[in-house]
Amino acid sequence: MGRILRRSPARSRVGLFCPGARVIPFDLKTLVDGLLDATIVLSFDRSGFRRHAARFRAEDLEVSLAGRNCLVTGGNSGIGKAAATGLAARGAEVFLLCRSRERGEEAAKEIRRATGNPAVHVEELDVSDRTSIRAFVRRFRPRVSTSS
Numbered sequence: 532m533g534r535i536l537r538r539s540p541a542r543s544r545v546g547l548f549c550p551g552a553r554v555i556p557f558d559l560k561t562l563v564d565g566l567l568d569a570t571i572v573l574s575f576d577r578s579g580f581r582r583h584a585a586r587f588r589a590e591d592l593e594v595s596l597a598g599r600n601c602l603v604t605g606g607n608s609g610i611g612k613a614a615a616t617g618l619a620a621r622g623a624e625v626f627l628l629c630r631s632r633e634r635g636e637e638a639a640k641e642i643r644r645a646t647g648n649p650a651v652h653v654e655e656l657d658v659s660d661r662t663s664i665r666a667f668v669r670r671f672r673p674r675v676s677t678s679s
């Protein structure tokens with residue numbers, strides 16, 4: 532509560548003002564996107580895709596993820612596998628969190644082959660099972676240091 536929302540200077544000086552609060556830069560499109568996304572109906576349909584696609588910049592994805600640990604649930608198929616492949620292609624240390632080690636290892640092998648990144652690992656985890664989640668959190672150790 533009590534925040535100042537201000538458009539980024541490059542776009543406009545207009546914004547919401549609440550005295551004595553923190554200043555948070557925003558732009559109108561981001562605000563409108565946030566509101567439309569919250570409706571779900573106008574976000575998960577084709578219009579949501581088109582709205583976000585119009586602002587998509589491919590160069591934003593041209594980053595090195597070397598030295599980053601990335602954990603991907605559902606990483607052995609579908610969107611999770613595609614995301615894991617994209618992360619591995621950018622040099623991340625990738626962990627596929629899968630309920631089936633066999634399906635996970637199969638996907639990890641494919642991702643290593645497709646990206647040339649050997650640092651794709653499989654961890655067993657059933658996200659519908661609290662005991663499994665707790666056990667994973669206790670045993671998981673990132674491969675690359677996160678201290679820096």
Ligand SMILES: NC(=O)c1ccc[n+]([C@@H]2O[C@H](COP(=O)([O-])OP(=O)(O)OC[C@H]3O[C@@H](n4cnc5c(N)ncnc54)[C@H](OP(=O)(O)O)[C@@H]3O)[C@@H](O)[C@H]2O)c1
Binds near residue numbers: 629630
């Ligand atoms: N926001 C959107 O517009 C949008 C669009 C499409 C999809 N989605 C969502 O994105 C998610 C993935 O979609 P998808 O099409 O990629 O589905 P998918 O191909 O069926 O992949 C689902 C993945 O989740 C894993 N999984 C399921 N239950 C699990 C559990 N209890 N513990 C660990 N892993 C589990 C599956 O592993 P197994 O191989 O072991 O089954 C599989 O790897 C879904 O939740 C879907 O609703 C969102």
